Amino acid sequence: QKEVEQNSGPLSVPEGAIASLNCTYSDRVSQSFFWYRQYSGKSPELIMSIYSNGDKEDGRFTAQLNKASQYVSLLIRDSQPSDSATYLCASRSGGNQFYFGTGTSLTVIP
Amino acid sequence: GAGVSQSPSNKVTEKGKDVELRCDPISGHTALYWYRQSLGQGLEFLIYFQGNSAPDKSGLPSDRFSAERTGGSVSTLTIQRTQQEDSAVYLCASSETGVYADTQYFGPGTRLTVL
Numbered sequence: 001q002k003e004v005e006q007n008s009g010p011l012s013v014p015e016g017a018i019a020s021l022n023c024t025y026s027d028r029v030s031q032s033f034f035w036y037r038q039y040s041g042k043s044p045e046l047i048m049s050i051y052s053n054g055d056k057e058d059g060r061f062t063a064q065l066n067k068a069s070q071y072v073s074l075l076i077r078d079s080q081p082s083d084s085a086t087y088l089c090a091s092r093s094g095g096n097q098f099y100f101g102t103g104t105s106l107t108v109i110p
Numbered sequence: 111g112a113g114v115s116q117s118p119s120n121k122v123t124e125k126g127k128d129v130e131l132r133c134d135p136i137s138g139h140t141a142l143y144w145y146r147q148s149l150g151q152g153l154e155f156l157i158y159f160q161g162n163s164a165p166d167k168s169g170l171p172s173d174r175f176s177a178e179r180t181g182g183s184v185s186t187l188t189i190q191r192t193q194q195e196d197s198a199v200y201l202c203a204s205s206e207t208g209v210y211a212d213t214q215y216f217g218p219g220t221r222l223t224v225l
Contacts, residue, residue: 004152032212043201043216044153088152092212096166098143100153 003027006089006101014109019076021104023089026070030091030099033065033072038086038103048074079108112136114217116202122223123192131187131220135204141211144177144187147219148198156200159185160207192224 005024013019025033032051036044050056050063050072062075072091076083086103115134123129135142144156155169159179170176174192179185189196199221203214 006152008150034212043219045216046213049212090153096158096160097155097169098153098214099155100145102150102152 003099004089004091004101006087006104008102008104010105010107012107012109013079015079015081017079017108019079019083019106019108021074021076021087021089021106023072023074023101024070025072025089025091025099027091027093027099028067028070030093032092033063034090034092034098035061035063035072035074036088036090036100038088040085044088076106079106081108081110084108114202114204114215116200116217116220118220119218120221120223122225124225125194126191128188128190129192129222131189131200131222133185133187133202133204133217135183135185135202136215137183138206139204139215140182140207141205142179142185143203143205143214144185145201145203146198147201153201156187189222192222194224197222197224 035048037047038044048063050065056063060077064073084107086105088103089101090098092098117132140161142159145153157177158166174190177187199219201219202217205214
């Protein structure tokens with residue numbers, strides 16, 4: 001079983017809509033969770049980190065963490081074509097390793 | 111300031127040859143990670159360096175893979191006797207320590223193709 005699971009998509013949403021990306025993790029002791037954005041042919045860049053249950057908002061992005069259900073989600077409001085990318089979910093349990101999912105491909109249709 | 115740099119950006123080699131991939135982390139970052147990303151896959155952890163501590167090599171897939179970090183800065187990932195399944199993008203990331211340890215900055219990657 002993979003540490004972090006994501007639906008690979010592709011997920012398509014119209015411009016201006018809310019994109020919802022989901023991730024589940026298997027290690028109950030995971031403490032830190034991250035969302036990275038990776039444009040095609042580029043390296044990942046961190047867009048959100050979340051450590052506590054509940055919601056964390058940053059501009060158009062909201063990360064949600066539910067440790068009891070072991071899932072993390074990312075909501076992108078007012079989606080823009082420039083949001084089209086692969087979104088990687090990652091966890092860290094306090095050790096050195098970050099565990100990454102395979103990513104969800106998002107396309108925002110103008 | 112300068113970000114993480116990696117070289118070469120692309121490397122094509124023949125099966126059985128050795129390759130060296132280089133990573134220059136952000137100045138002052140004590141933590142350095144190597145990952146491998148195969149087509150359609152997530153990032154696979156390979157190795158982690160933290161300052162002068164012994165590296166965490168638990169992610170290295172075989173003994174053909176090794177890495178070193180000289181002077182707490184530049185790191186080299188070496189793959190001996192390359193195989194076709196080694197073809198992937200090799201990404202390096204660095205981070206600070208303490209409260210900023212979770213923020214990794216990735217380099218542009220080295221795309222390795224083994225023929």
